[in-house]
Amino acid sequence: MTQATARQQPRRGAARRPRLLIVVLLIASIVAVVLSVAIGSVGIAPLRVLDVIRAHLLPWTGPGTGGLEDQIVWVFRLPRALLGFVVGAALAVAGAVLQAVVRNPLADPFVFGVSSGASVAAVAALTLTTGAIAAVSTPVAAFVGAFITTVLVFVLAQQGGRVTPNRLVLAGVALSYLLSSITSYLVLRSSGTNQGVGQVLSWLAGSLAAATWSDLGIPTVVVVAATGLLVLMAPVLNAFLTGDETAASLGVDVGRVRLVLFIITSLLVGVVVAVSGAIGFVGLVVPHAVRMIIGSDHRWVLPASALAGGLLLVVVDIGARLILAPTEVPVGLLTAVVGAPFFLWLLRRSGRIER
């Protein structure tokens, strides 16, 4: 073993502190949510924000707050900040799971056409005035679109009863192009009649602006339940990393478990895309960043990704409101502007490690 000691490498594992990262992310997330509520056209002191939240959550501990500031904090800004957190968490967890089950670092909800499927259905619901789809609300349409697309990707990737990671990625990419062009067609069509184009475009770019408390319920429940379930399945995800054959030899029913994981992620993505529109790059970038810091053990990657994704989207949403204030930039545009260079940097960096 003399060679092994001669080219000794830094003991990367020893430096990884997953628990520390989780604590840091948790604190940062709380700070970010409070700041997100404090910052805006009307600035509100962070302590005042906390006081309003206290008055609503624990009304017996002191006087109610009331007034304009109370309304701004509780009715307008807090639901938006929390929705941003939930959406970011869902997208990041979905990305982490997809990257593991197809062992492809480029996998995310967009690559698999899940987001495109949600978009087509949502845009159809927004622009079409006839047919059954016109009667469906945008969130429901987006959710159903995401789900159908996932099933379709799986069916298309099937060959001889087996689904391989590469075929899944190819089927997802192909379907996602097709669905995007259908979306473009629907947008063009409706621009002729000038029907809700602004609404469609802002939905496609992704936005948290319209968030209300009633938007929060279902996504929060789904995200918490799905993330909890996925953390319980973390050892299985780790097994997927070792390859399909090894996973099978470890007692994982590879085909069935992959389908189950896909359905859970499509549920996650569908439910948040439905309320926020198409927000890209969070699902791609966050899991990578997390793995760079704490490694690939999914028992830690999943909770850390959830927190980091939520934190990122809350922070980016603050930026989206500030950059061109008083005009808001759609948050989905900003995640792409921040995410794309980060991703390219990541590519260069990982290239250097391999050489």
Next chain:
Amino acid sequence: MTASEPAALHVDGVSVNLAGRRIIDQITLRASSNVVGLVGPNGSGKSTLLRTVYRMLRPVEGHVSAAGSDVWESSARDAAQVTAAVVQDSPADLELTVADCVATGRLPHGRLLGGTGRDDRDAVDEAMHAAGVTEFADRDVSTLSGGERQRVHLARALAQEPRILVLDEPTNHLDIRHQLQLLALVRNLQITTLVTLHDLNLAAAYCDEIVMLEHGRVIASGTPELVLTPALLDRVFGVRADTLVNPLTGRLQLVYTDH
């Protein structure tokens, strides 16, 4: 790991079709000794046969039984408690630490969160020790050399505490020192092992029994001396070879001569 009688692997009349083609045809073999080698030219069905044992590929007919229980009648999890495999497709860029990778071997025994019980930790430590990878425990698998990585996967398989071990070309891409090291390690485990090998001299040196496949059928099986004969090597592999007993090791040695 257990001192009890070596478990037996029985393959009974197993056939596999892929894309309408018969890949292996009614293969029957029994492995109950320490190391049984599976040899044969490329495409003779060695890996396919192993896949039916570690539950990757369901046979169209026949039965595989490991330590007395039918592999394809058991649940995937139960089967994985008996049989462990080291396969060829393991990704080289695995970004798990060695300890985490070996811990995936506890999956078939595990509770949901896996690898956290004392017996799990002991099994992982023992497996890493047996495969000689303890010193790499905290390193990423992706930073290891091919030989080290192969030992990590062996450790992962041992962490399953299997009674049957299946190895698909474990010496591929390893230099000669690591090839010998790995096979010596496997021999010393005292677990019933079915291993595919391309190098027939390695097979002769390390296997108690050899099964030779051709076109998806068993052509011969038995001791190395019985199976690795000049006549069979000529017929199955298309090579001319002389056999002799290595005076240093006392084992069969093949010397390839011109066509």
